[in-house]
Amino acid sequence: METCKTRGIITRRADYGESNCMLTILTENLGVISACAYGVRSRRSKMKAGTQLLCCGDFVLSRKNSEIYRVDAVEIVDAFYPVCEDIVKLSLANYLCELSREMYGDGDERILTLLLNTLYALAYKDENPVLAKAVFEVKLAQYAGYEPCMDSCIGCGEKEDLSAFDFSGGVKCSSCRESADINISDGVYRSIRYILEAEERKIFSFTVSEEIKKDLSLLAEGYILNKSERTYKSLDYFKKML
Numbered sequence: 001m002e003t004c005k006t007r008g009i010i011t012r013r014a015d016y017g018e019s020n021c022m023l024t025i026l027t028e029n030l031g032v033i034s035a036c037a038y039g040v041r042s043r044r045s046k047m048k049a050g051t052q053l054l055c056c057g058d059f060v061l062s063r064k065n066s067e068i069y070r071v072d073a074v075e076i077v078d079a080f081y082p083v084c085e086d087i088v089k090l091s092l093a094n095y096l097c098e099l100s101r102e103m104y105g106d107g108d109e110r111i112l113t114l115l116l117n118t119l120y121a122l123a124y125k126d127e128n129p130v131l132a133k134a135v136f137e138v139k140l141a142q143y144a145g146y147e148p149c150m151d152s153c154i155g156c157g158e159k160e161d162l163s164a165f166d167f168s169g170g171v172k173c174s175s176c177r178e179s180a181d182i183n184i185s186d187g188v189y190r191s192i193r194y195i196l197e198a199e200e201r202k203i204f205s206f207t208v209s210e211e212i213k214k215d216l217s218l219l220a221e222g223y224i225l226n227k228s229e230r231t232y233k234s235l236d237y238f239k240k241m242l
């Protein structure tokens with residue numbers, strides 16, 4: 001029997017058997033894991049609160065000849081209740097969790113921290129969901145090794161006149177621009193640079209106009225979808241909730 005302790009956040013939760021739950025946990029030390037929490041749907045379970053969706057905690061896990069862990073105990077760090085109680089924020093959180101699992105690979109602690117900081121901003125700072133999503137998508141791309149090139153045109157290296165953005169890699173000058181590229185305004189350009197360069201705890205410390213927010217959101221989403229090479233049902237659901 002192998003046992004371990006790790007911090008993590010529950011990013012997916014499904015009923016399993018009569019009173020159990022199957023959890024997908026993004027962990028600090030073990031990457032993305034599946035873990036069964038036995039008996040937690042019964043009223044008397046001591047682990048009921050600690051095995052809810054979005055619960056971040058210190059998990060004690062064990063496993064025997066299996067890919068799937070068993071949750072033996074959990075100490076709650078933060079349950080992000082205000083997010084769980086707001087359907088728009090909760091649907092966004094589901095998308096952020098799905099994206100994080102997809103991009104987590106062998107586990108990069110910065111991605112876990114980014115997810116927790118974003119949920120914190122949504123829960124306790126009342127951060128705007130559309131802006132929070134855009135910031136998360138840009139920063140996640142950077143942490144996952146897909147930082148967009150913002151310094152010079154990805155076609156010719158020109159450093160001036162960077163008015164277009166190509167979802168495959170970054171900015172372009174007007175001579176290299178192709179029909180699939182989108183416009184990038186000064187405000188959106190500066191916002192992306194800020195997000196890429198800011199320290200983690202300051203990534204939400206900027207304000208933008210409604211127009212820039214909308215354009216930034218389009219760009220960030222197009223870019224991360226291009227890099228992850230798939231679509232997300234949770235993203236479609238979030239957009240319906242807006």
Ligand SMILES: [Zn+2]
Nearest residue numbers: 153156173176
């Ligand atoms: Zn160019």
